[in-house]
Amino acid sequence: MLTLETKQIPYSAHLLQAARGDNKKPEYLALNPRGKVPTLRDGDVIVSESIAIMEYVEKRFPARPMFGRTALETATIWRAISEFSSYLQAPLLRVAGPLLAGKMRDAAADVRAALRKSKRSSASSSRGSLISPWLAGADLTAADTTVYPFLALLLRGALKEAGGQLELDLLPFTTAIRGCNMDGASGAAARLRTHVSAPLAS
Numbered sequence: 001m002l003t004l005e006t007k008q009i010p011y012s013a014h015l016l017q018a019a020r021g022d023n024k025k026p027e028y029l030a031l032n033p034r035g036k037v038p039t040l041r042d043g044d045v046i047v048s049e050s051i052a053i054m055e056y057v058e059k060r061f062p063a064r065p066m067f068g069r070t071a072l073e074t075a076t077i078w079r080a081i082s083e084f085s086s087y088l089q090a091p092l093l094r095v096a097g098p099l100l101a102g103k104m105r106d107a108a109a110d111v112r113a114a115l116r117k118s119k120r121s122s123a124s125s126s127r128g129s130l131i132s133p134w135l136a137g138a139d140l141t142a143a144d145t146t147v148y149p150f151l152a153l154l155l156r157g158a159l160k161e162a163g164g165q166l167e168l169d170l171l172p173f174t175t176a177i178r179g180c181n182m183d184g185a186s187g188a189a190a191r192l193r194t195h196v197s198a199p200l201a202s
């Protein structure tokens with residue numbers, strides 16, 4: 001949705017609630033047998049997996065490119081996406097998951113270890129062109145729309161009481177988010193942005 005919003009492509013969204021089991025209902029499993037979101041339907045075409053959806057949208061609607069214009073821009077964007085999904089996403093979810101689920105009491109030691117790992121990974125990733133002012137350079141790209149939902153999730157978790165008790169020092173994530181401002185995006189991105197502004201303000 002961030003990609004569609006950024007490219008200003010009209011769409012209709014269907015909210016699925018996992019708690020209600022919407023994503024495991026037969027009509028949804030027919031579109032996405034893993035029962036995961038998101039899924040894109042474009043006429044008769046069905047695409048699942050976020051990055052595949054982003055690439056599909058990019059080829060269908062090339063205006064306002066999200067994967068760069070030059071070879072170097074494209075490589076920089078893919079490097080940021082690959083580094084994030086290879087080294088940062090899993091430890092970051094190990095922090096956000098227990099915070100959001102209110103399971104910090106059981107998971108505190110693991111969360112602290114994951115946080116240390118996330119910070120180490122992030123420090124390595126941020127050498128070079130990261131955060132300038134977007135993750136992969138001067139423009140909002142697919143790197144930002146890939147990483148942003150996870151950072152928003154982490155900060156939502158950190159807002160919970162248990163996050164405060166852990167005295168989570170979220171830097172460099174807050175730095176990343178400051179740099180990765182979503183002001184240029186509208187709609188869903190702008191709404192998501194409200195989730196990150198609260199911890200930044202404190």
Ligand SMILES: N[C@@H](CCC(=O)N[C@@H](CS)C(=O)NCC(=O)O)C(=O)O
Nearest residue numbers: 018023035036037038048049050051
């Ligand atoms: N690799 C997939 C991951 C999809 C995914 O894990 N989606 C989560 C929500 S962010 C989901 O559908 N969770 C519900 C479930 O697993 O039942 C992608 O990038 O689209």
